[in-house]
Amino acid sequence: MVRRRILLLGSRGQLGHALARSLAPLGEITAPTREQCDLYDPGAVLRLLERTRPDCIVNAAAYTAVDAAEHHPALAMQLNASLPALLAEAAGRTGAWLVHYSSDYVYSGRQATPYTETDATEPLNTYGRSKLAGDQAVAGYSRHLILRTGWVFHRFGANFLRTILRRARQQTRLQVVDDQLGAPNSAEFIAAVTAHVLRDLWRDLGAPGLYHVASQGHTSWYGYACHLLTEAGRHGLALRCSADTIQPISSQVLSRLASRPAYAVLDTARLCDTFDLVMPPWQLGVSQVVQDILRLEAS
Template structure:
């Protein structure tokens, strides 16, 4: 099976290139070969590779910058996935795409389920939701995995930023009234591979079984178990790293940003757990990542 993997230079894409190896021939492309802002290039690469599976972790993820670049954010996060889905349907291929907790307004406590009402409060979230809808409208076999607060040991993310700042400063002031579940990029990649291996087991040498995707495809939440705040996450990072730095909780109002953030970003992964198996607790995953 030929697998087209986008965004292989990103933190999730890097992990996916490793995790997907046992499933087939992985054709990994970065932004230089497939720039999602160039829709003609997206089509051309897919038609050249002719994959049976497209895995798309590539995205516009600059949440604050998206407020001033909405057209670019929507082109990359909504229009490009729509093109991928159209091409997947034309080829009889499957599309795996990643979305975000930011599709929800985050105004109420509790973990959000896949069926809960969406309502993004920023451009980034709106662009990701538009991508989900474009994929669903295409009629292609697909899997959309919403995740949250993704981090890893490469790229640009909250973990690496806090590690750097904690080594430079005696004190970190971190928001303590936004709630979510930090999710390791390797958890996302390995869980994706587990799901695809199950799907592959129901297929043939020619590809996936369409009936399996009709029954098991759609949207799933793939987020670490448990919950914390950015303050709690930072405390755990500093403790795991053994850095002598004081972490002070602050309110979101004390750290204004161009893009509004959801106050409650916890996702319920119950549907995924019941169908596909284990997702680790966020503290367990952080410990493994930092080891």
């Protein structure tokens, strides 16, 4: 039996948290925190790689503050582009596998049909440009897996689902953007897909490369919020605002610093066909996390 060493970066983030669980059956995980290794410090990263000698590097660390990236492009580029480049170079020297996560924000959103992996990229903001540069660096290395996704949520961390739940408990009215489409994805779902795909790759099934991973179906942020509050109410969460009192607005009203793609729906046929997977409907993940949050609050 091969006992693989897995180095997990960003383990305290949404996805990292879920990966720490899903990857546990695949090998021995080392998951340094920011305090143990500052990923802005290339010397510290190289020393970490030297010390841990991983068979597989899973990079769930990123600069994910989309609006703040407009003010701090160098920080976003360093974490989202230079770090993956350094990891790919190091993996190239040792033959380790490199797993990396990409974003739907590499697309312009001007398309009207789901994006496939071969569609042209054209990021609208600094975060998207930094993520694309990272993807390109990782794609230059043969033993890589890039999973491109969007609208990630988890029961912990900063995400839309938790923000809406918090506000709906405090406010009687909410306004939510209705002109951006995508699919909400639970971190647990992406982490489960990662483990399945890695296991296949290690048994020479499937092929390395870039894959879209996204739940089935799509909605707007408004549709997502309505479903979320309906689901939360159904499970007994006390709310001051319900789906009926959410007001749909256009993204122009919100006027955020970074532009977002209006259409960020990802075609997942390549992933499903290559690795024999079925994508669950996005509503399932939302429902599961609502129940997780309620269970956590009750305990």
